[in-house]
Amino acid sequence: MTYSHKKIELKWQNHWNDNKIFAASDKSDKPKYYILDMFPYPSGSGLHVGHPLGYIATDIIARYKRHEGLNVLHPMGWDAFGLPAEQYAIKTGTHPSITTKENIENFRRQIKMLGFSYDWDREINTTDPEYVKWTQWIFLQLYNKGLAYESEVPVNWCPELKAVLANEEVVNGKSDIGGHPVYRVPMRQWMLKITKYADSLLDGLDDLDWPNSIKELQRNWIGRSEGANVNFKLPLLNESLTVFTTRPDTLFGATYMVIAPEHPLVEKLVSNEQKSAVKEYSEEASKKSDLDRTELNKQKTGVFIGEYAVNPVNNKKIPIWISDYVIMSYGTGAIMAVPGQDQRDYDFAKKFDLPIVRTVDTPENFEGEAYTGNGPAINSGFLDGLYIDEAKNKIIDWLEIEEKGKRTVHFKLRDWLFSRQRYWGEPIPIIHIQNKIKPLDEDELPLLLPEVEKYEPAGTGESPLANIKNWVEVNDSNGNIIGLRETNTMPQWAGSCWYFLRYIDPKNSLKPWSNDKEKYWMPVDLYVGGAEHAVLHLLYSRFWHHVLYDLGHVTYKEPFKKLFNQGMILGEDGTKMSKSKGNVINPDETVDMYGADSMRLYEMFMGPLDKAKPWNTKGLQGCSRFINKLWNIIIDSNGLLSHKVSIIEADKETLKLLHQMIKRVTKNLDQLHFNTCVSEFMVFTNHLHSLKHININCLKSFIVLINPFVPHLAEELWNSLGQTNELSFVKWPIVDNKYLISDEISIAIQINGKRRSEILIPINISKEEVLIRVKSNKIIIPYLLDVTIIKEIYIEGRIVNIVVK
RNA sequence: GCCGGAGUGGCGGAAUUGGUAGACGCGCGCGACUCAAACUCGCGUAUCGAAAGAUGUGGGGGUUCGAGUCCCCCCUCCGGCACCA
Numbered sequence A: 001m002t003y004s005h006k007k008i009e010l011k012w013q014n015h016w017n018d019n020k021i022f023a024a025s026d027k028s029d030k031p032k033y034y035i036l037d038m039f040p041y042p043s044g045s046g047l048h049v050g051h052p053l054g055y056i057a058t059d060i061i062a063r064y065k066r067h068e069g070l071n072v073l074h075p076m077g078w079d080a081f082g083l084p085a086e087q088y089a090i091k092t093g094t095h096p097s098i099t100t101k102e103n104i105e106n107f108r109r110q111i112k113m114l115g116f117s118y119d120w121d122r123e124i125n126t127t128d129p130e131y132v133k134w135t136q137w138i139f140l141q142l143y144n145k146g147l148a149y150e151s152e153v154p155v156n157w158c159p160e161l162k163a164v165l166a167n168e169e170v171v172n173g174k175s176d177i178g179g180h181p182v183y184r185v186p187m188r189q190w191m192l193k194i195t196k197y198a199d200s201l202l203d204g205l206d207d208l209d210w211p212n213s214i215k216e217l218q219r220n221w222i223g224r225s226e227g228a229n230v231n232f233k234l235p236l237l238n239e240s241l242t243v244f245t246t247r248p249d250t251l252f253g254a255t256y257m258v259i260a261p262e263h264p265l266v267e268k269l270v271s272n273e274q275k276s277a278v279k280e281y282s283e284e285a286s287k288k289s290d291l292d293r294t295e296l297n298k299q300k301t302g303v304f305i306g307e308y309a310v311n312p313v314n315n316k317k318i319p320i321w322i323s324d325y326v327i328m329s330y331g332t333g334a335i336m337a338v339p340g341q342d343q344r345d346y347d348f349a350k351k352f353d354l355p356i357v358r359t360v361d362t363p364e365n366f367e368g369e370a371y372t373g374n375g376p377a378i379n380s381g382f383l384d385g386l387y388i389d390e391a392k393n394k395i396i397d398w399l400e401i402e403e404k405g406k407r408t409v410h411f412k413l414r415d416w417l418f419s420r421q422r423y424w425g426e427p428i429p430i431i432h433i434q435n436k437i438k439p440l441d442e443d444e445l446p447l448l449l450p451e452v453e454k455y456e457p458a459g460t461g462e463s464p465l466a467n468i469k470n471w472v473e474v475n476d477s478n479g480n481i482i483g484l485r486e487t488n489t490m491p492q493w494a495g496s497c498w499y500f501l502r503y504i505d506p507k508n509s510l511k512p513w514s515n516d517k518e519k520y521w522m523p524v525d526l527y528v529g530g531a532e533h534a535v536l537h538l539l540y541s542r543f544w545h546h547v548l549y550d551l552g553h554v555t556y557k558e559p560f561k562k563l564f565n566q567g568m569i570l571g572e573d574g575t576k577m578s579k580s581k582g583n584v585i586n587p588d589e590t591v592d593m594y595g596a597d598s599m600r601l602y603e604m605f606m607g608p609l610d611k612a613k614p615w616n617t618k619g620l621q622g623c624s625r626f627i628n629k630l631w632n633i634i635i636d637s638n639g640l641l642s643h644k645v646s647i648i649e650a651d652k653e654t655l656k657l658l659h660q661m662i663k664r665v666t667k668n669l670d671q672l673h674f675n676t677c678v679s680e681f682m683v684f685t686n687h688l689h690s691l692k693h694i695n696i697n698c699l700k701s702f703i704v705l706i707n708p709f710v711p712h713l714a715e716e717l718w719n720s721l722g723q724t725n726e727l728s729f730v731k732w733p734i735v736d737n738k739y740l741i742s743d744e745i746s747i748a749i750q751i752n753g754k755r756r757s758e759i760l761i762p763i764n765i766s767k768e769e770v771l772i773r774v775k776s777n778k779i780i781i782p783y784l785l786d787v788t789i790i791k792e793i794y795i796e797g798r799i800v801n802i803v804v805k
Numbered sequence B: 001g002c003c004g005g006a007g008u009g010g011c012g013g014a015a016u017u018g019g020u021a022g023a024c025g026c027g028c029g030c031g032a033c034u035c036a037a038a039c040u041c042g043c044g045u046a047u048c049g050a051a052a053g054a055u056g057u058g059g060g061g062g063u064u065c066g067a068g069u070c071c072c073c074c075c076u077c078c079g080g081c082a083c084c085a
Helices: A005-018 A053-067 A083-092 A096-112 A129-144 A194-205 A212-222 A248-253 A265-269 A275-287 A290-295 A343-352 A388-402 A515-521 A537-550 A587-594 A596-605 A617-634 A652-670 A674-689 A696-706 A711-720 A767-775
Strands: A032-037 A071-073 A148-158 A163-165 A183-192 A224-234 A239-245 A256-259 A303-310 A317-322 A334-337 A405-411 A430-433 A436-439 A473-475 A481-485 A526-530 A563-566 A744-751 A754-762 A789-795 A799-804
Touching (some): A005 A596, A005 A711, A053 A526, A053 A563, A053 A652, A129 A436, A129 A537, A194 A224, A212 A537, A224 A248, A224 A388, A239 A248, A256 A343, A596 A617, A652 A696, A696 A711, A767 A799
Parallel strands (some): A032 A071, A256 A317, A744 A799
Antiparallel strands (some): A148 A183, A224 A239, A224 A303, A256 A334, A430 A481
């Protein structure tokens, strides 16, 4: 009888659902296993087949861990604040909460149809008032610890989106979403002091079981660099110009200085003759978007400001220039230029004919311009002869003694711009009372969004909330206005910064989570999601978690012990799936036609989880064939258990293959190598197909092995065998090595490393005996005539290599 | 430019971590079933060659009895960062 995926899949999904098979117990003697998916933003277009790839993988591991006897927490929820719902609201007037609700329902339906073993009682939604309450509560913890502050900062203003974007949301001077131009405009914003945690975030990476690439990405993003701040006296002003340098050893070669056009000292230092030139240049620079600044990086530009600074090591007066190759937001916004040792400075010096002094001796054959390699110091007074590291230490010591500078560490990481001028986000729980800031009390939370008529932000860049007078104005009991609410909302990252903590105690109305439960479930044992969140979500949530750790709200510093990034599923044409290309594969159709199990199996079979790979419907059909084949081996044409299945003992070969499969599948699952597990199932199924009798115990073990991958099929087969115990908790089969050993083994014979033949030998015979057999092998004999044997190598059970001359 | 990763049949990909390269699936070819097709089943399928054999894991060198795997140089592709001082 053909396998009816529709009927069978629905049947078992109902069984799991109705009996709450996958509810995680907060009180259990079993060891815990917390396996987490990056929860989705429920978009209007629903899932395509690439989205659930990671969910399939985690579901397989979740089910596998249950078979291994662990108490598994495997939750799902919705990251439901976000721009698309708001854009839609602007266009149609539909409240984002309505769109969001519809989208969530569609996503939930799609995810459920794949038969995942989530504990749906723990489902969360970041827009839920109960959830918003605790997101705001965490914000207040940050605020009270001095990690949230207001600042007038040049922000990335995108007129098209009418929103201010975080640096991370701007790519090459354009908005990450939509690709619209972005400009620098000063605006009052809320910032989070993530820079205070730079070292903590950097150090925490070391012990994490994360892909190396992601750790490196985060390290680069944090961008720690060691060096010194050096003070250059300004004769004009009786103050100093401080620069940050990682090469204080080259100080004798600093022949000029460059400061950012926005640097506050520009105005004080500029000479009368240069005033107009400097002003013109500064204005040009401020108009440039980040895109322009990077595009123009080929030619150096700049203007002399007409004033000098004094090099602290030799008291020489050196000119100060402004140039946009120095940016205000890194270091001190000023550099000492060492053209002999820095290519950028070299280019600038050449262009404007400034002096170049080498301070590191170049190798004999050196032909380049600036020399950045190591070598003994020259032209550097008391540093001469020292190599870079020694020279650095010596000069820093000298600077510190002379009080002309000090050892300093700088980070690329900047504070996190945390406010958005948007409606559909968590309101920031702050009241402004006459230039003072008053955070809400905990019992005033959640501060919910008011109803608005227009979702369009005010043209000034203020959030639409600014127009809702009776929400913005906070009155006392007499109706007097005592303050104004903050109208900025939080960015979408806020909700995802801590959702994994809420899953462990999703219904707690007194606290965001109970400490006992947090201690039991955290940290997340395995976190699977796309690599696109490498620096944003993963850095932000680590930051919040570090803060919560310092405040004593969580037990472990790092939230995600092991991280894995699934790759992308490309369209059949090998390019990224997109509506515009028309190569999107819809999971609804796929599941309807082939069933959830086929789709699960195929996505795992396609290739390594972390690689990008193209979809191929033929490949999916192959997996569907496999499921039918296995079904037809076990179930006869009347829909009954095949007469082949019996208690007749399995032959040696079958037992060997079975245990080999158990061994390999277990190992491969531990390494998240799902594709090779599927191969193993196919090999074993091909073997079953050739058998006259199938031992029921072997079959039972096999069904447990395939259950994580194709749970509906497995449940139905399990049921067909007359099993009444809950398959999901049946013990994972154990390898018995005695079945893996056969009496005979095939080994290869090489002559001079070239494979010439192979022979079957009894296991455990000596090297001498093997060689006797090898040398009497018909194919080998001719190779040994008229030659001298130099060496005979025997690797037990693998290979014989005879080296001849 | 810098950081990270990858290059294996017609395609997706395996390879016990230095030991028989190409498992498994797709595709393709031949055959069986069928009036026919689909499904299903059987056999075959790295390349060249009639065969013996030779060649073969991006290219070039090296270490080794033996290299897809280790070392050096180079090329290509993907991801990230990019005047970060």
